[in-house]
Amino acid sequence: xxxxxxxxAESRPAGRGPPLPVQVEPSSVRxxxxxxxxxxxxxxxxxxxxxxxxxxxxxxxxxxxxxxxxEVLGGPDRYETLFVEGGGLTFTxxxxxxxxxxxxxxxxxxxxxxxxxxxxxxxxxxxxxxxxFGYDPSSGRVLGMKVLESKETPGLGDxxxxxxxxxxxxxxxxxxxxxxxxxxxxxxxAEVVMITGATISSRAVVDIINHRLEAIGASMGAFWRGEVxxxxxxxxxxxxxxx
Amino acid sequence: MSPTPTTGVQVLSRGVWRENPVFVQLLGxxxxxxxxxxxxNSLAMGLATFFVLxxxxxxxxxxxxxxxxxxRISAYILVIATFVTIADLVLAAVxxxxxxxxxxxxxxxVVNCMILGRQEAFASKNPVGRAVLDAVxxxxxxxxxxxxxxxxxxxxxxxxxLGVPLLGPAFEPWVVMILPAGGFFTLGxxxxxxxxxxxxxxxxxxxxxxxxxxxxxxxxxx
Numbered sequence: 525x526x527x528x529x530x531x532x533a534e535s536r537p538a539g540r541g542p543p544l545p546v547q548v549e550p551s552s553v554r555x556x557x558x559x560x561x562x563x564x565x566x567x568x569x570x571x572x573x574x575x576x577x578x579x580x581x582x583x584x585x586x587x588x589x590x591x592x593x594x595e596v597l598g599g600p601d602r603y604e605t606l607f608v609e610g611g612g613l614t615f616t617x618x619x620x621x622x623x624x625x626x627x628x629x630x631x632x633x634x635x636x637x638x639x640x641x642x643x644x645x646x647x648x649x650x651x652x653x654x655x656x657f658g659y660d661p662s663s664g665r666v667l668g669m670k671v672l673e674s675k676e677t678p679g680l681g682d683x684x685x686x687x688x689x690x691x692x693x694x695x696x697x698x699x700x701x702x703x704x705x706x707x708x709x710x711x712x713x714a715e716v717v718m719i720t721g722a723t724i725s726s727r728a729v730v731d732i733i734n735h736r737l738e739a740i741g742a743s744m745g746a747f748w749r750g751e752v753x754x755x756x757x758x759x760x761x762x763x764x765x766x767x
Numbered sequence: 768m769s770p771t772p773t774t775g776v777q778v779l780s781r782g783v784w785r786e787n788p789v790f791v792q793l794l795g796x797x798x799x800x801x802x803x804x805x806x807x808n809s810l811a812m813g814l815a816t817f818f819v820l821x822x823x824x825x826x827x828x829x830x831x832x833x834x835x836x837x838x839r840i841s842a843y844i845l846v847i848a849t850f851v852t853i854a855d856l857v858l859a860a861v862x863x864x865x866x867x868x869x870x871x872x873x874x875x876x877v878v879n880c881m882i883l884g885r886q887e888a889f890a891s892k893n894p895v896g897r898a899v900l901d902a903v904x905x906x907x908x909x910x911x912x913x914x915x916x917x918x919x920x921x922x923x924x925x926x927x928x929l930g931v932p933l934l935g936p937a938f939e940p941w942v943v944m945i946l947p948a949g950g951f952f953t954l955g956x957x958x959x960x961x962x963x964x965x966x967x968x969x970x971x972x973x974x975x976x977x978x979x980x981x982x983x984x985x986x987x988x989x
Binding site: 563566573576 | 945
């Protein structure tokens with residue numbers, strides 16, 4: 525069928541040429557049922573592909589998270605998920621875990637807690653920067669930082685994740701962090717030297733960590749004291765029980 | 768536009784070069800500018816679009832007699848959107864890093880007028896075999912265009928091609944080529960080249976003597 529054939533045939537004046545077939549308008553039921561059938565088939569196809577793809581997508585996200593936690597906590601032996609509930613951190617929340625904010629505590633081979641990893645996001649220069657950082661509540665120092673998501677300017681702002689000098693600035697820096705320009709750096713423990721040409725992005729990274737610690741730093745400290753006490757009790761029980 | 772092609776080979780080849788969707792028809796420019804900062808991204812975007820175009824063309828060509836013309840555009844969009852969703856899920860499952868780099872542009876393949884255009888102009892009026900040839904030709908043309916832009920931008924913007932360093936450590940990357948402006952510059956230069964090549968070809972095809980005679984006959988009555 526050529527485009528416009530029907531319209532041209534209908535508009536030809538009567539009395540010229542042979543009688544033309546009358547174009548029958550399809551009923552509304554036909555139109556609706558055509559689209560409904562197409563929609564149903566499309567839905568089915570998408571559901572089938574989703575069932576195949578979703579476990580793979582979730583497995584990948586879990587792998588990325590595990591890699592990030594391992595990196596910012598300096599390679600712990602294992603880690604556990606902690607939920608932020610009622611101003612404290614707990615392994616077993618009362619509420620449904622789906623809506624709860626979470627952090628991750630890493631343990632070394634001996635079962636001692638080595639640090640807590642927390643993720644956070646705030647607007648950077650282009651879009652929200654999401655990052656994860658490791659924190660040691662006993663010394664109040666950051667253990668490491670890794671950017672999870674950013675759309676900062678390639679070549680400038682994206683140095684917050686690609687410039688290894690800047691990323692290494694966060695290893696062992698004490699909190700609250702202090703973002704300084706390189707010319708004004710004094711060598712203070714809390715100083716993070718910002719990237720020239722990417723001041724807004726660098727400052728955003730510093731602020732994200734500071735704000736997150738302001739929000740849950742106290743709960744982390746309380747959890748940590750409990751964790752240390754438990755570890756000591758375990759040690760005591762072990763040495764007491766030994767012959 | 769070239770005359771309606773008759774042979775299968777012509778249907779296949781015109782989309783790649785003479786009616787290239789990006790360089791000649793100027794369709795699908797949004798992804799062609801937005802995600803072509805590296806060859807890998809260009810290739811992934813091109814392949815995803817190719818898959819959607821091919822799948823939609825086959826389905827539209829098969830179902831063309833059952834779709835009333837009053838609801839054809841809605842039906843085509845439904846078919847295209849389904850293939851785009853499938854492409855989106857498969858990319859996220861198989862190549863998550865590239866899926867992340869392409870971001871929203873995978874979902875935006877739905878509104879790529881090149882795809883809807885091929886359904887309305889070709890697949891809905893031709894048998895499946897020719898619809899496949901048309902989709903393969905146009906899809907390949909789109910991949911060629913995206914990889915050409917992506918190659919140019921990656922070589923100058925990162926000094927590499929498909930992630931393989933080409934220009935050595937002394938090369939200072941042209942950051943502008945990775946930014947959106949670099950996409951516009953590159954497309955502009957390629958269109959300029961295409962226009963120049965087309966004009967040269969048109970001139971060389973015309974016989975000199977005939978052209979001189981024609982000039983004379985036009986000017987003679989004055």
